[in-house]
Amino acid sequence: MIGAALLLFSLPQCTTDPAPSVREAPLQGPAHFVQLVEDAANPYSPEKAALGQMLFFDPVLSKDFSLSCSSCHLPERAFTDGKAIAVGVDNREGIRNAPSLVNLAWITEGLFWDGRSPTLEEQAVHPVINPNELGSDWATVLSRLEAHPDYPGYFEKAFGTGIAQQTVVHALAHFQRSLMSSESKYDSVMRGEAAYTDLELHGKHIFFDSSEDLPDGECGHCHTPPLFTDQTYMNNGVQQELAPYHYPDAGRGAVTGVKYDNGRFRVPSLRNITLTAPYMHDGGFATLEEVIEHYNSGGHPGLNVDPKIRKLHFSDEDKRALIAFLGTLTDTSFVRKLSDQKVLLQ
Amino acid sequence: MKQILSLFALAVAVFVAGCGNSDDNGGPATTELTLLATGTYGDDPLVMFERTYEYEDNMALQMQLLQTYLSDIALVYEEDGVEKEELLTDVALVSFGNVFTDEDAAEGVEVVKMEVPVRNYTGLKIGLGVSPVLNATIPPDYDLTHPLSQNYWEDASSYIFFKVEGNADLDADGQFQDKLTYHVGGDNNYSTVQFTGAIDLEKGTPKTLALNIDLQKILIKGDGTYWDFREGQFAHSTTSPAAVFMGENFPNAVRLETR
Structure with missing residues (x-):
C-alpha cells in the first residue's frame, strides 16, 4: 500500500x-x-x-x-x-x-x-x-x-x-x-459496406496499376491511400523547363536551395478531388478531364520530371473510369456546413 | 517490512523511468554503434540525377531514386556455444533519393545508431525487404513516425520492399527519355544475408559499419545476365519478371564494410 x-x-x-x-x-x-x-x-x-x-x-x-x-x-x-x-x-x-x-x-x-x-x-x-x-x-x-x-x-x-x-x-x-475526411465511398468499400460500379472498379485498377488487362495509371505510387498523398515533392511535368532544372515556379527548390528540387511541388491529397477544381499548384487545369489528359500525354519533358510521368495510352473509356474512381473519394459529410462549436467555449 | 521496501523500490524505479535519463542502470556495458548504408554502381558512387552509368548493350541510365527496407538487423554472437542475436532494429527504410554528390555518397545514409552491449560479435544479419512477419502488418498498425506507415500496396497485400527509379538511354543517342520504375515487393522477393567476421565492440569506442548496396549488381548477375530495360521498363507486381530478377539479385549486391 x-x-x-x-x-x-x-x-x-x-x-x-x-x-x-x-x-x-x-x-x-x-x-x-x-x-x-x-x-x-x-x-x-x-x-x-x-x-x-x-x-x-x-x-x-x-x-x-x-x-x-x-x-x-x-x-x-x-x-x-x-x-x-x-x-x-x-x-x-x-x-x-x-x-x-x-x-x-x-x-x-x-x-x-x-x-x-x-x-x-x-x-x-x-x-x-x-x-x-x-x-x-x-x-x-x-x-x-x-x-x-x-x-x-x-x-x-x-x-x-x-x-x-x-x-x-x-x-x-x-x-x-x-x-x-474518411467517409467517402472509397472508405465504405474498404470497410466492406459498399461496392464499386464496374466503371469505378475499372478506374481503380488503372489508378493502382492492378490489372494486367488495363493500362497502368501510375497514380497510386504518389497518391497512396488512405491519405491519397505520400507527402513527397515531385515534378509532374506540369511546367515547361526553361533551362536545365529551371522552371517558371521553382516550388520546393526555392525552399531547399537544391536545384534538383526545382519544379517540384507537394503531392496533394486527392480526397474530395471532384470539389477542388481548378487543379495543380497554378490552377492550370480547369477540370479532371484536363488533368488526366496531362498525365496521359506524359507532360512536359524535364531533367527532374519524375520517371513515373510518362505516356499512358488511355482509351476514352479508361479516362471516364478514372474519373469515376476519383469520384468515389468525395466525402459529402466532410463538406457540409460546420456546426457552431462556440458552446464549448462558454 | 521486506514487502514494503520492495514496493518502495518499484515506486522509485517507475518514477526514475518516467522522468528518463538513467545513466547507470546496472546493465551490461555498451558502446555506440552506427550502421550506415552506402550506394554504388560498380566502383562508382551512386548519385542521383546527373551521373550517367554505362549499362549493357550500349544502354545507359541516370538515377532518381534507390530506396529499400531492411529488416531484422541483428549482430550475431556466440555464448556457451550457442549462436545468439543482438537486435538493432526490426525494420528501417533507407533512401538514397537525396544523395546528389560523391561526398553525400561517401558519407552514406544512417540506418541505425544506438548503444549496443560491448562484445566480440561474429557477424551481422540483415533482411533485404520487409520480413514476412512485418509484411503481414498494414500501415494503420503503426504511427506516423514508423517506417512501415508508408509504401504499402493494398492490392498486393505487401509493402514495396525496394524502388529503383530513373531514366534510360536505350539507343545510345545521349537522350535519357525512357522512364524506369521498378517497384519490388512480396514475400517471394524477401531474402536475408549474414555477414560473418569479427565485429569487436569495446566500451568507449564507437564503431561504424557500412552496408554497401551496389545497384549494378541488382541489375546485372554475376554470370553477365542482365535485366534488359527494353524488355520492361516498369514493375509493379510481386511476380513481374523484372521484380523477380532484381529480388533474386539483391543478396548478391550487398557487402559489409567496417569504418
Whole structure:
C-alpha cells in the first residue's frame, strides 16, 4: 500500500499539469488510417479546435476585416476557393492555387505547395501577414482580439491563458487538424459496406496499376491511400523547363536551395478531388478531364520530371473510369456546413 | 517490512523511468554503434540525377531514386556455444533519393545508431525487404513516425520492399527519355544475408559499419545476365519478371564494410 501510494505520489512530478479548466483529449483518426502522434508541445483539445474554427471564419484576422481564412478555404469546396490563383485583401493575387485542407493532422513533411512550413502552427503565422492574403500584422490582430468582448474569455477557456500569437496559431492549427475526411465511398468499400460500379472498379485498377488487362495509371505510387498523398515533392511535368532544372515556379527548390528540387511541388491529397477544381499548384487545369489528359500525354519533358510521368495510352473509356474512381473519394459529410462549436467555449 | 521496501523500490524505479535519463542502470556495458548504408554502381558512387552509368548493350541510365527496407538487423554472437542475436532494429527504410554528390555518397545514409552491449560479435544479419512477419502488418498498425506507415500496396497485400527509379538511354543517342520504375515487393522477393567476421565492440569506442548496396549488381548477375530495360521498363507486381530478377539479385549486391 505504501509503495503504491508513493507511486501515485511520484508520477505527477514528471508532467506539467494543464490549467485546471483546460481539457486535453488526444485527436483520434479513423481505424483504417495510420495512427496519429500527439504533439506534446501543443496537445489537442476540442476547445482549442473550436476556438480555431471561430478564428478561421472571422475576418478580424485580415487587414480591413474583408476576408477570413475561409475566404480561400470554403468548406463546401473541400476548403478550396474555385479560383486558379488565390486572391487576398485589396484584390491582390497570390502566386499559387489555394490548397485543400484535408487530413492535415497526418501531414508531417511540410505545408504549402512548397513545404516551407514544417508544422500547422508555423504555417498559420504566414497568411495573416502575407500582403497577398490577409495582409494584416500580428500586433493589430492581437489588439483586436484583446478588445473583443468574447475572445479573451474563449482563449482562457481553451488555453488557460491569454491571447498571444502563439495561442492564436495553436488554435488555428488544431481546427485544421480536426478536418478529417474518411467517409467517402472509397472508405465504405474498404470497410466492406459498399461496392464499386464496374466503371469505378475499372478506374481503380488503372489508378493502382492492378490489372494486367488495363493500362497502368501510375497514380497510386504518389497518391497512396488512405491519405491519397505520400507527402513527397515531385515534378509532374506540369511546367515547361526553361533551362536545365529551371522552371517558371521553382516550388520546393526555392525552399531547399537544391536545384534538383526545382519544379517540384507537394503531392496533394486527392480526397474530395471532384470539389477542388481548378487543379495543380497554378490552377492550370480547369477540370479532371484536363488533368488526366496531362498525365496521359506524359507532360512536359524535364531533367527532374519524375520517371513515373510518362505516356499512358488511355482509351476514352479508361479516362471516364478514372474519373469515376476519383469520384468515389468525395466525402459529402466532410463538406457540409460546420456546426457552431462556440458552446464549448462558454 | 521486506514487502514494503520492495514496493518502495518499484515506486522509485517507475518514477526514475518516467522522468528518463538513467545513466547507470546496472546493465551490461555498451558502446555506440552506427550502421550506415552506402550506394554504388560498380566502383562508382551512386548519385542521383546527373551521373550517367554505362549499362549493357550500349544502354545507359541516370538515377532518381534507390530506396529499400531492411529488416531484422541483428549482430550475431556466440555464448556457451550457442549462436545468439543482438537486435538493432526490426525494420528501417533507407533512401538514397537525396544523395546528389560523391561526398553525400561517401558519407552514406544512417540506418541505425544506438548503444549496443560491448562484445566480440561474429557477424551481422540483415533482411533485404520487409520480413514476412512485418509484411503481414498494414500501415494503420503503426504511427506516423514508423517506417512501415508508408509504401504499402493494398492490392498486393505487401509493402514495396525496394524502388529503383530513373531514366534510360536505350539507343545510345545521349537522350535519357525512357522512364524506369521498378517497384519490388512480396514475400517471394524477401531474402536475408549474414555477414560473418569479427565485429569487436569495446566500451568507449564507437564503431561504424557500412552496408554497401551496389545497384549494378541488382541489375546485372554475376554470370553477365542482365535485366534488359527494353524488355520492361516498369514493375509493379510481386511476380513481374523484372521484380523477380532484381529480388533474386539483391543478396548478391550487398557487402559489409567496417569504418
